[in-house]
Amino acid sequence: MTPSPDLAPDLAPGLATAARPAPDALAAARAEIDALDDALHELVMRRAEVVARLAASRAKTGSPLRPGREAMILRRLLSRHHGPLPAEALVRVWREILASSSAQQGGFTVAAYARSPEHGRLAREHFGSLTPLRSLPTASRALAAVAAGEAQVAVLPLPEEGEAPEDAWWTSLDSPRLQVVARLPFYAPRRDGVPEALAVAPGAPDPSGADRSLLRIEAVADRSRAQLAGALTAAGLPPRLLLLRREGGVLRALAEVDGVLAEGDPRLAALAVDRALPLGFYAVPERGVIG
Numbered sequence: 001m002t003p004s005p006d007l008a009p010d011l012a013p014g015l016a017t018a019a020r021p022a023p024d025a026l027a028a029a030r031a032e033i034d035a036l037d038d039a040l041h042e043l044v045m046r047r048a049e050v051v052a053r054l055a056a057s058r059a060k061t062g063s064p065l066r067p068g069r070e071a072m073i074l075r076r077l078l079s080r081h082h083g084p085l086p087a088e089a090l091v092r093v094w095r096e097i098l099a100s101s102s103a104q105q106g107g108f109t110v111a112a113y114a115r116s117p118e119h120g121r122l123a124r125e126h127f128g129s130l131t132p133l134r135s136l137p138t139a140s141r142a143l144a145a146v147a148a149g150e151a152q153v154a155v156l157p158l159p160e161e162g163e164a165p166e167d168a169w170w171t172s173l174d175s176p177r178l179q180v181v182a183r184l185p186f187y188a189p190r191r192d193g194v195p196e197a198l199a200v201a202p203g204a205p206d207p208s209g210a211d212r213s214l215l216r217i218e219a220v221a222d223r224s225r226a227q228l229a230g231a232l233t234a235a236g237l238p239p240r241l242l243l244l245r246r247e248g249g250v251l252r253a254l255a256e257v258d259g260v261l262a263e264g265d266p267r268l269a270a271l272a273v274d275r276a277l278p279l280g281f282y283a284v285p286e287r288g289v290i291g
């Protein structure tokens with residue numbers, strides 16, 4: 001006779017015991033989880049109250065959104081993180097907390113030029129699942145939404161060598177009015193081949209302690225990549241990356257340099273080019289350990 005499915009565990013009692021904890025062990029684990037959830041919930045509510053007090057005080061001026069401070073918080077938590085919870089899950093939880101914390105201080109809308117679905121997902125994951133997100137068909141429309149105050153931050157694809165002219169948003173970024181303030185994703189150990197994005201917002205970002213800046217260079221006379229890199233290095237700004245575009249007799253380059261670079265920096269005066277405009281900076285993303 002074939003045993004009924006209900007009777008099957010009795011035929012392999014060892015297996016049934018291993019798969020299911022004894023009822024009292026299950027109840028005890030759940031009671032412990034309930035107590036921990038209550039403790040976590042208390043702390044999350046207390047955190048939101050501190051943010052509300054900060055918002056009500058005049059201690060903070062400027063944008064509610066502070067990507068540099070957020071990066072410092074995440075780096076600190078990642079450096080103390082251990083145990084079975086994946087670091088990516090920790091970051092996802094805190095991205096939601098930080099996004100709602102910014103929203104608590106006045107609310108914000110993201111304008112994303114989602115060139116691919118992955119770009120849209122990057123914006124959503126970074127700025128939280130509850131944040132209003134407008135998906136716009138071009139980079140210039142996303143930037144215009146921020147310039148008009150309809151959105152507080154634009155998410156745009158990371159610049160690439162040889163991109164289409166309409167995608168090369170950095171060539172016309174109206175800095176220092178709008179500046180690059182973050183690079184997305186902030187934490188991504190397993191993102192090989194997945195695109196990255198930059199966030200652009202009004203005004204200057206806060207330094208995070210480990211930052212990289214973007215600098216737009218214009219030169220009327222043609223220069224080779226090596227000549228431009230040499231000029232930057234001679235001015236104390238060795239480029240980590242240099243994108244070049246030649247359009248209408250003007251050479252435009254985008255240099256990525258270590259540290260914080262802002263208008264008035266003496267290294268800019270030492271730079272032998274026609275025009276050099278800092279476009280903002282971002283916290284160096286944490287790439288974590290792959291595995």
Ligand SMILES: O=C(O)C(=O)C[C@]1(C(=O)O)C=C[C@@H](O)C=C1
Nearest residue numbers: 064065066067069070098101102
């Ligand atoms: O530190 C601040 O300025 C805050 O507003 C607090 C807080 C946070 O929740 O920790 C919220 C939003 C900012 O983007 C960064 C940090």
